[in-house]
Amino acid sequence: MESEEVEQRMATIKDVAARAGVALGTASRVLSGSSQTSADSRARVLAAAAELGYIANGPARALRRARTDVLGLLVSDIRNPFFSELAHAAEQEARRHGYTVLLANANEDADQADAYLQTFASQRIDGLLFAPQSTVSPQLAATVASGLPLVFLNRTIEGIDAPMYGTDNAQGVGQVLDWLRRRGHRDVAFIGGPDTISTGAERRAAYLAGREQHGISTDEGLMEAGDFLADGAAKAMNRVLDRGVPFTAVFGANGPTTLGAVRALRERLGVEQAARIEVVSVDDLDWFEFASPPISAVRQDAAEIGRLGVRGVVDLIAGREASGQRVPTTFVDRSPQAQQ
Amino acid sequence: MESEEVEQRMATIKDVAARAGVALGTASRVLSGSSQTSADSRARVLAAAAELGYIANGPARALRRARTDVLGLLVSDIRNPFFSELAHAAEQEARRHGYTVLLANANEDADQADAYLQTFASQRIDGLLFAPQSTVSPQLAATVASGLPLVFLNRTIEGIDAPMYGTDNAQGVGQVLDWLRRRGHRDVAFIGGPDTISTGAERRAAYLAGREQHGISTDEGLMEAGDFLADGAAKAMNRVLDRGVPFTAVFGANGPTTLGAVRALRERLGVEQAARIEVVSVDDLDWFEFASPPISAVRQDAAEIGRLGVRGVVDLIAGREASGQRVPTTFVDRSPQAQQ
Numbered sequence: 001m002e003s004e005e006v007e008q009r010m011a012t013i014k015d016v017a018a019r020a021g022v023a024l025g026t027a028s029r030v031l032s033g034s035s036q037t038s039a040d041s042r043a044r045v046l047a048a049a050a051e052l053g054y055i056a057n058g059p060a061r062a063l064r065r066a067r068t069d070v071l072g073l074l075v076s077d078i079r080n081p082f083f084s085e086l087a088h089a090a091e092q093e094a095r096r097h098g099y100t101v102l103l104a105n106a107n108e109d110a111d112q113a114d115a116y117l118q119t120f121a122s123q124r125i126d127g128l129l130f131a132p133q134s135t136v137s138p139q140l141a142a143t144v145a146s147g148l149p150l151v152f153l154n155r156t157i158e159g160i161d162a163p164m165y166g167t168d169n170a171q172g173v174g175q176v177l178d179w180l181r182r183r184g185h186r187d188v189a190f191i192g193g194p195d196t197i198s199t200g201a202e203r204r205a206a207y208l209a210g211r212e213q214h215g216i217s218t219d220e221g222l223m224e225a226g227d228f229l230a231d232g233a234a235k236a237m238n239r240v241l242d243r244g245v246p247f248t249a250v251f252g253a254n255g256p257t258t259l260g261a262v263r264a265l266r267e268r269l270g271v272e273q274a275a276r277i278e279v280v281s282v283d284d285l286d287w288f289e290f291a292s293p294p295i296s297a298v299r300q301d302a303a304e305i306g307r308l309g310v311r312g313v314v315d316l317i318a319g320r321e322a323s324g325q326r327v328p329t330t331f332v333d334r335s336p337q338a339q340q
Numbered sequence: 341m342e343s344e345e346v347e348q349r350m351a352t353i354k355d356v357a358a359r360a361g362v363a364l365g366t367a368s369r370v371l372s373g374s375s376q377t378s379a380d381s382r383a384r385v386l387a388a389a390a391e392l393g394y395i396a397n398g399p400a401r402a403l404r405r406a407r408t409d410v411l412g413l414l415v416s417d418i419r420n421p422f423f424s425e426l427a428h429a430a431e432q433e434a435r436r437h438g439y440t441v442l443l444a445n446a447n448e449d450a451d452q453a454d455a456y457l458q459t460f461a462s463q464r465i466d467g468l469l470f471a472p473q474s475t476v477s478p479q480l481a482a483t484v485a486s487g488l489p490l491v492f493l494n495r496t497i498e499g500i501d502a503p504m505y506g507t508d509n510a511q512g513v514g515q516v517l518d519w520l521r522r523r524g525h526r527d528v529a530f531i532g533g534p535d536t537i538s539t540g541a542e543r544r545a546a547y548l549a550g551r552e553q554h555g556i557s558t559d560e561g562l563m564e565a566g567d568f569l570a571d572g573a574a575k576a577m578n579r580v581l582d583r584g585v586p587f588t589a590v591f592g593a594n595g596p597t598t599l600g601a602v603r604a605l606r607e608r609l610g611v612e613q614a615a616r617i618e619v620v621s622v623d624d625l626d627w628f629e630f631a632s633p634p635i636s637a638v639r640q641d642a643a644e645i646g647r648l649g650v651r652g653v654v655d656l657i658a659g660r661e662a663s664g665q666r667v668p669t670t671f672v673d674r675s676p677q678a679q680q
Binding site for chain 1: 408410418419421424425427428431435440441442443444445447452455456458459462463464570599602606625626627629630631632
């Protein structure tokens with residue numbers, strides 16, 4: 001931790017105040033957790049502290065020294081099997097290092113994530129693994145400013161410098177594009193996730209960058225985004241159907257999205273008509289092998305991401321360096337040809 | 341809390357020592373958390389303390405007073421959608437009461453559950469919602485003895501007097517038996533869960549009690565139990581197949597069990613032959629509607645159980661009484677007749 005801490009100590013409370021454009025007293029009040037500050041100055045000071053890697057003296061530092069042997073794991077959606085699998089593997093790995101893991105579920109809601117960041121702060125965890133929603137909130141800035149060892153899981157947030165362990169989305173989407181071309185699909189409905197979530201943005205960008213050279217239609221009427229949850233994805237699928245642009249395949253950008261899309265197809269078109277549309281997904285769910293036709297999918301290695309994340313945060317706690325890692329995907333081809 | 345506490349205070353440390361059959365000094369050392377005690381006397385003292393409802397003075401009591409506005413939720417298997425759905429609903433309800441929820445996952449492992457009970461004790465939660473594995477461990481006895489408000493979710497443990505919010509298993513299994521009779525099944529393979537888990541025992545008992553009067557074979561070669569996880573259930577299904585006793589339907593006693601059973605059927609018999617066997621399940625999973633043939637299921641109201649559990653523990657925290665509740669099930673009939 002030595003060299004890292006020396007580097008971080010170089011930012012003083014004066015630097016933070018200057019960067020935030022507030023008086024020294026204001027910065028001090030914000031960083032000591034006083035409520036006698038406006039929301040605006042709080043946000044500015046905490047953001048500045050985060051950018052400068054400022055670590056408060058006193059309580060926050062003391063907190064870091066009082067080891068609890070507990071890691072916090074804040075996932076985006078515990079009902080998404082990707083995250084429950086990841087959480088399970090993270091726990092097993094944490095136990096190997098002498099830690100227990102407390103889980104919290106943001107349910108793809110940035111406010112709820114903030115509430116849990118606050119809970120974890122008061123519960124004194126040794127390190128945090130976080131699959132974030134979107135932008136830097138004051139609460140996240142405060143977490144970073146407190147010096148709590150932090151790694152991101154599968155998602156990043158611009159402006160926060162923490163190691164990220166996650167899926168190689170460009171590779172995964174590339175595998176989908178190759179499969180779509182092999183299967184001869186030109187008209188493909190793309191149901192993505194929010195562009196504010198890095199995985200949503202990365203998968204969409206990789207798809208847009210590659211679709212033309214894979215012979216896929218660039219009709220924007222085939223592009224839609226949900227909220228990475230099943231109900232939102234069903235609505236997005238219905239918006240594509242409403243436009244009447246024909247398609248022969250659907251690409252769902254995560255597991256719950258594919259579930260929602262399949263449900264919408266069956267409800268709108270009936271089971272037989274829906275079965276004529278091939279579905280491909282990022283995230284391989286338990287039931288894809290049982291679907292008719294079976295659903296081909298990019299398998300994200302959720303377990304490996306969970307294990308690497310734990311090793312990363314354990315390294316940070318021990319004062320070692322940790323550098324993030326993209327974990328390769330595999331493609332599970334369940335199309336008729338592949339079965340022959 | 342007044343009347344409850346008076347009642348609990350009636351047990352003194354002398355009562356605990358007498359019941360445990362140890363010296364007063366030993367009981368005192370155990371209850372003050374000293375490590376200078378044998379595992380045997382620790383277990384006996386903590387069990388006696390739990391049975392008598394003894395609440396230690398001092399640290400434990402102080403702990404109870406320092407409100408953290410955090411509830412602990414220890415589930416059996418976070419990858420089981422029943423529990424991830426329950427956890428999600430519990431969080432929403434807890435937020436309505438001003439609490440956040442920290443989740444922990446025992447992965448159907450009593451030792452892991454104990455490790456988390458210890459973590460929650462040191463993390464100072466205001467109350468605990470717990471879906472337990474099996475028997476009273478010293479760690480659970482200590483949790484009870486500490487006076488931490490506690491409710492059970494869907495499962496009970498004999499010897500611990502805490503309100504339980506859970507599924508009406510007798511009703512659910514009755515719905516399955518009625519359906520099996522309506523569908524004309526006589527030879528039914530039953531893949532249950534561990535008898536050490538109350539839901540496993542209750543579902544098996546209800547099935548055994550009702551099968552004969554529903555015209556179902558009493559051949560014991562059709563009865564098997566896994567571990568309520570998919571891989572263990574697949575092995576249990578294979579043991580039934582190994583015996584060569586013919587059957588026309590399979591009843592899986594929870595969601596992961598049904599997943600494992602279906603997987604084993606398809607692997608052993610092939611997709612077409614497996615599709616001739618009707619499957620029915622406790623727990624209704626996302627993909628049952630997509631299976632071929634679709635899988636009929638008992639829907640447990642996981643969300644309602646989570647909400648009731650939170651209300652129960654909030655009542656206990658406020659010193660009010662809480663009495664457990666069995667939550668009714670609904671049956672989702674996806675058989676061909678039902679669709680007409």
